[in-house]
Amino acid sequence: MTTEVVIMNRRAAVLAADSAGTVTSFANGKAETRYFKGENKVFQLSEHHPMGLMTFGNAHVLQVPWDIIVKLFRRELGNRSFPTVEGYAKAFFDYVEQNHAVFTTDLRESAFAYRVLGLAGRIAHEIFAKVGGSNDAPAIDAAIAEWRARIVSNPVTAPFTEADVAPAVARANSTAKADCDSFFLGTPIALVAAGREVELIEVAVQLAFRELGDGTSPSGIVVAGYGDDHIFPACFQYRVRGFQLDKLIWDREEESVITPQQPGYINSFASNAMVETFASGVGEEVYANVLRCYGPSAEAIIREVEGKLSATVPPKDRAQIIAQCRKDFMSDWVGRTIQNHHGPLTNVVSMLSIEEMAHLAENLVSLESLKEKMTRSTETVGGPVDVAAITKSEGFVWIRRKLYFDAALNPRYAHRVARMQGGRDE
Numbered sequence: 001m002t003t004e005v006v007i008m009n010r011r012a013a014v015l016a017a018d019s020a021g022t023v024t025s026f027a028n029g030k031a032e033t034r035y036f037k038g039e040n041k042v043f044q045l046s047e048h049h050p051m052g053l054m055t056f057g058n059a060h061v062l063q064v065p066w067d068i069i070v071k072l073f074r075r076e077l078g079n080r081s082f083p084t085v086e087g088y089a090k091a092f093f094d095y096v097e098q099n100h101a102v103f104t105t106d107l108r109e110s111a112f113a114y115r116v117l118g119l120a121g122r123i124a125h126e127i128f129a130k131v132g133g134s135n136d137a138p139a140i141d142a143a144i145a146e147w148r149a150r151i152v153s154n155p156v157t158a159p160f161t162e163a164d165v166a167p168a169v170a171r172a173n174s175t176a177k178a179d180c181d182s183f184f185l186g187t188p189i190a191l192v193a194a195g196r197e198v199e200l201i202e203v204a205v206q207l208a209f210r211e212l213g214d215g216t217s218p219s220g221i222v223v224a225g226y227g228d229d230h231i232f233p234a235c236f237q238y239r240v241r242g243f244q245l246d247k248l249i250w251d252r253e254e255e256s257v258i259t260p261q262q263p264g265y266i267n268s269f270a271s272n273a274m275v276e277t278f279a280s281g282v283g284e285e286v287y288a289n290v291l292r293c294y295g296p297s298a299e300a301i302i303r304e305v306e307g308k309l310s311a312t313v314p315p316k317d318r319a320q321i322i323a324q325c326r327k328d329f330m331s332d333w334v335g336r337t338i339q340n341h342h343g344p345l346t347n348v349v350s351m352l353s354i355e356e357m358a359h360l361a362e363n364l365v366s367l368e369s370l371k372e373k374m375t376r377s378t379e380t381v382g383g384p385v386d387v388a389a390i391t392k393s394e395g396f397v398w399i400r401r402k403l404y405f406d407a408a409l410n411p412r413y414a415h416r417v418a419r420m421q422g423g424r425d426e
Contacts (some may be wrong), residue, residue, distance in 0.1 A: 001019055001040075002017060002041060002056040002147070002269075002270045002363070003017070003018050003268060003269075003270060003271050003275065003297070003364075003365050003368040003369065003372075003381045004016065004017040004018075004054050004056050004072075004222065004268065004269045004270060005017075005266070005267070005269075005275060005364045005365055006054075006222060006224055006266070006267050006268075006269075006361075007265065007266045007267070007276060007349060007352075007357045007360060007361050008232075008233045008234075008235060008256070008258050008265040008266075009258065009265070009349055009350045009351070009352060009357065010232050010258055010260075010263055011128075011353070011354055011357075011391065012232035012233065012354045012357065012389050012390060012391045013052070013055055013061055013224045013225060013234075013235065013389070013390045014202040014357040014358050014361045014387065014388070014389050014390075014399075015052050015222070015224060015361070015387070015388050015389075015390070016042070016358070016361035016364070016365050016385055016386065016387045017040050017042050017054055017056070017365065017385070017386055018041075018365050018368075018369055018381050018382055018383055018385055019037050019038055019039050019040075019383025019384050019386070019402065020035060020037050020039065020042070020381050020382045020383055020386075021038070035220050037141060037382055037383035038402075038404065039059055039383070039385060040067045040386070040402075041054050041055050041056060041386065042054050042076075042079075042187075042386045042387075042388050042401075043055075043067065043070045043071075044069065044074065044360065044388075045073075045074060045077075045088060045223065045396075046074060046077055046081070046088070046396075047074055047077075047078075047079070047091070048079045048081070048395075049081045049225075049226070049228075049395065049425075050225045050226045050391060050392055050395040050396060051085070051088050051219065051223070051224075051225035051226070051227050051260065051390070051396065052223075052224050052390050052392045052396050053070055053092070053222065053223050053224075054221070054222040054224075054269075055067075055070075055219060055220065055221055055222075056219070056222070056269050056270040057217060057218055057219045057220045058216055058217045058219040058242075058380060059216060059219070060106070061096070061103075061219060061240065061242055061243065061248075062103055062107055062214070062243055064102055064103070066126075066219065068217070069099075069102070070092075071095060072095075072099070072102070073095045073096075076095060077091070077095075081227075081228050082227055082228065083227050083228045083229040084227035084229060084230065084234070084422055085223055085224065085225055085226070085227050085233075085234040085235070085236055086223075086227075086234075086236055086252075086255070087227060088223055088227070089221070089223040089238060089252075090215065090224070090237055092221075092223070092241075093238075093248055093250050095246040096247070096248050097243075097302065099249065102219065103244075104242065108245055108246060109171075109245070110244075111242070111243055112168070112208070112214075112245050112377075113172065113175075113179065114212075114215070115208055115214055115244075116172055116201060116204045116208055117179055117180070117183045117201075117204070118215050119198050119204040119207050119208055119211075119215075120193070120203075120204035120283070121183065121189065123144075123200065123203055123204060123207070124184065124189040124192040124193055124200060125189050127143040127144065127147070127189075127192050128188055128189045128191065128192050130143055131143065131192075133188060133191075133280050135191050136215075139218060140191075140192055140196070141196070142317055144196060144199050144200060144203060145161060148199075148202070148203045148206065149202050151206045151207050151210060152201060152206055154210050155210075156209045156210060157180040157209065157210055157211075159247055160178065160209050160244075160247070164209065164245075165205065165206065165209050167298045168205050168208075168209070168245065168291050169178075169201075169202050169206075169250055170291040171206045172201045172202070172204075172205050173198050173201055173202065174199045176197040176200075176201040177197040177198070179197075179201070179253075180193045180197040180200065180201070181197075208244070208398055209244075212241060212244050212249045212344055213241030213274050213279050214240070214241065214242030214243055214244065214249075215242075215243050216242055218239050218240060218241045218242070219224055219239075219240040219242075220237065220238070220239060220240075220269055220270060221237070221238040221239075221240055221250075221293040222236070222237050222238075222269060223235070223236050223238070224236070224390065225390045225391070225396070226392050230257075230392075231392070232257070232258035232259060232389060233257075233258050233266070233351075233392075234255070234256065234257040234258065235255070235256050235257075235265065236252060236254070236255045237252070237253045237254040237255070237269065238250050238251065238252055238253060238269075239251050239253050245422070246302055249405040257405050259320070263350035264346040264347060264348070264349035264350030265345075265346070265349070266279050266345070266349050267347065268364065268368075269323065271368060271370070271372065271381050272368065273285060274364070274367045274370075274371045274373065275364045275365075275366045275367070275368055276330075278340065278364060278367070279342060279396065280338065280341060280342050281335060281337045281338075281340070281341030281342065281343060282334075282337050282375050284408065287334075290330070290333070291326070291330060294326045294329060294330075295322055295326065296311040298321075298322045298325055298326065298389055299322065302318060302321070302322070346347055354389050354391070358387050358389055358399040362385050362387050362399075362400065365381075365385045366385055369379050369381045369382045369383075383402075384400075386398075386399060386400060386401050386402060387400040387401075388401075
């Protein structure tokens, strides 16, 4: 996890992020997540235009770090520009998808094969549990057939079509027995796969084209700055689920564009309890606790009233009354919180100077880091905070930036960066 903050007004967009990284990989058929600090998550997306990018969630795609990909794209982009921020984001994703030098065909095929085996293991595990761990051949065959019927009743997920499934099934089936033997060897679910490798793999491939992604945790991408047509900054958030064969699977999740009517914006990504509390006046945990506590309290009030009136409310009516009152209460409470806190805060943000926005963003990330340190053993938020500001005139500038080396001991680095074009040494 991580904590990242974007603050925008009509003057600039400010990006801030901590340095904790997350990498998800597979070992012995199980997903393993590792955390470390020192990760770079804030990047200058274009050497010539006011654009920045932040990453959160999984720090890799097909085991290639995002920071390497961003720097390669920046060099490839050169002086090209786009009318909108969304245009830069699409160009970035197209570059990743079409980059067969970094993401070779063999690497993509291997990742898909491993994903299929993971899905086959999941299916086999559920079937094994359903048949009670026995080697009941008719029951196992029926369960596989049931899985197939249930899966193929749903359409293939775009951007794929049914025409993409058959070739993938044929390739997977060519090594199905060998793959299953090595993947399930010594496990109880090998009983399910034995003699049914082709059928099991086929069902897994069908499932893969309906549950897209590479099986690892997704990456978040935030792209912010100015397109050629933008007077004020804009911010777009995306979720990247990795490669599936030749396609990079990504979705746009949120967008915000500063306008005269919407002059301020503050948002956080990934781990954001403290930032959300600051921005909205109430955090998600508090909201959930109030929602959970309301029911028993309302039930107690009804019982008290029933006792005073010597009457009983039918259970069905009681449930409906509590549900409606809960809905009305939460709507009123959240509405007042937004009106009294979020609205005024947004107005203040719209008037902040760039220095003040940078200071606020850095402190919000540090506050979340402190909370994580006090409440969680994993400390998925932490390390130095990087802060950058993006303006239409000055472009992308660093306010605070960590380096893994002492700049004073490396003067040639500064000279090299000044000489070279394309940000190759940043």
